[in-house]
Amino acid sequence: MTFDTKNDRYPFSQITARPTYEWPNGARLAVYFALNVEAFEFGRNPGPDFTTMPAAPFHRGFAYRDYGNRVGITRIHNAFAEQDNPLAVLANLSVYDACPEILVPFRERGDEFVGHGRTNSERQLDMTPEQEREVLVAVRDRMLQEEGTRPQGWLGPFISQSAHTPELLVETGYSYMLDWWFDDQPQYFRTDNGPILAVPYPSMEMNDIPALINRGMSDRDFEAMLIAAFDQQLRESEHAPQVYAVSIHTFLMGQPHRVGILHRVLEHINRHQDEIWFTTPGAIAEHVLQLPEVQPTGTT
Template sequence: MPITRLHGRFPYSALPDRPVFDWPNGKRLAVFIALNIETFSFGEGDGATLAPKHKEPDVLNYAWREWGNRVGVWRLKAVFDQLDVPLAVLPNTAVYENCPGLIEAFRARGDEIVGHGRTNSERQGDLPEDQERKLIEEVSETFRRQEGRMPSGWLGPWISQSEVTPDLLAEAGYGYLLDWCHDDQPVWMATRSGKPILSVPYSHEINDIPTITARLASAEEFADMIIAQFDEMIEAAESAPAVMSIALHPYLVGQPYRLRALKRALHHILQRREAIWLTRPGEIAEAYAARFPADQRQAP
């Protein structure tokens, strides 16, 4: 009997014991930017807070988040357009109804659409299995109707998972998930159906919600964190190929003073554009699976 309870999804793997490999075009560091586009229920449910939560209806915090979809996201899009930066866009499906034209604008850029639940007012990990399965099916069907196909990847709202979330996602046809940030390389995860699902790294550290709302970092501190993370990872990736992600939310980094600092960090990364693989998580999943197929288990 083990002293600690294990999840059984993947074994321990020490970084120095793994094979060294290249991403496409001989790159060693893959970098992707994840732009979360979320919508919230008025007067109820979960949501990030700018100030201590008020009695519902919590107009202060609701309106702050709403600003992100009305203003902040468009300022961010203009920056990404100017810099010619590819994105992974993680929208709640309720955004199609609540913010018509918003997801469509990123579709027109050719950005990858990643499943991100119905709304960030709820956490799928709180649901019984049958209701969680229904949520995933509903989200998948909405994307099929709106985008012509379901996404290949998924991030749960609030990175919330139940004991069976990876199983349900694999059974629904998803190829990768972003919720488990336990490594700097993709990791194959076992599921009850026998069909593995790939975990692609998604940072909990270089992520504006915990950094700004929980740790109370300034705009400049967050930008400095991105720069330091990049400088260290591009150096370390020479001996251990890695994935660096930057997780953003429009109601936070779309604020003008934070956007100015974020632009500084992006310009720093893009100075080394030729040295990295600036990409999207779906492409990372495809490249890794082609090199290390799940049935061969050549790497963790």
């Protein structure tokens, strides 16, 4: 497959040159945390186990990630419940079959559920358009059945996209995606089926996997980074509205020696409750889609 070397999915614009707007209650910084809740097929590579090169049947990697669903997710839920902060739950469809009970506490809290593929054992990049459409529809319909509402947002497993993903997302009824991180404000993204909103998602930076595993950042430095980024974006948001987003995984941040990071970061953020909007990516997308100041220029 060949790709056009010119990106025509969204126009260039510098954040300082755009129209200014506010989030609800006059806030200028929107804050959300995304919790990845994933299930894997045993015997298929779930990704590195971070010790040695994995080999079939990949039991170490499977067990490591299963720990997150059996134990870690409860610690994470409690951290957010104790401070009454919302979450976006990015759930694989297979979680509903493997361990549906772990989603109940988040459903009862009213957290947002975001489509995150059937299983993290497959990637959209490897699919035909027909196969990918089948996945998007399956996730949409099963979440409607389980949650009572269809998911508005999407993040591909492994943040993987094919050349057809944006068009297929619009076709199957998704209003925003998290796969593209190129800005600190939501931006309209062109597709052949009309625009879709790209909501900022920390795929490369404030995400526990690339930070702690790929870059080898210490727990202490990861915590300091989350706080430093929040403080900086809060200052900058006085001049331009921004989105502060953090991505976490049950098997990493749910470890007993790490969950304290969440408690301390949330405490720091909550000291500024009068200045921020602590929310979910779906609420952010809904707000932006209704703003007359922000229109999908050059994305139709």
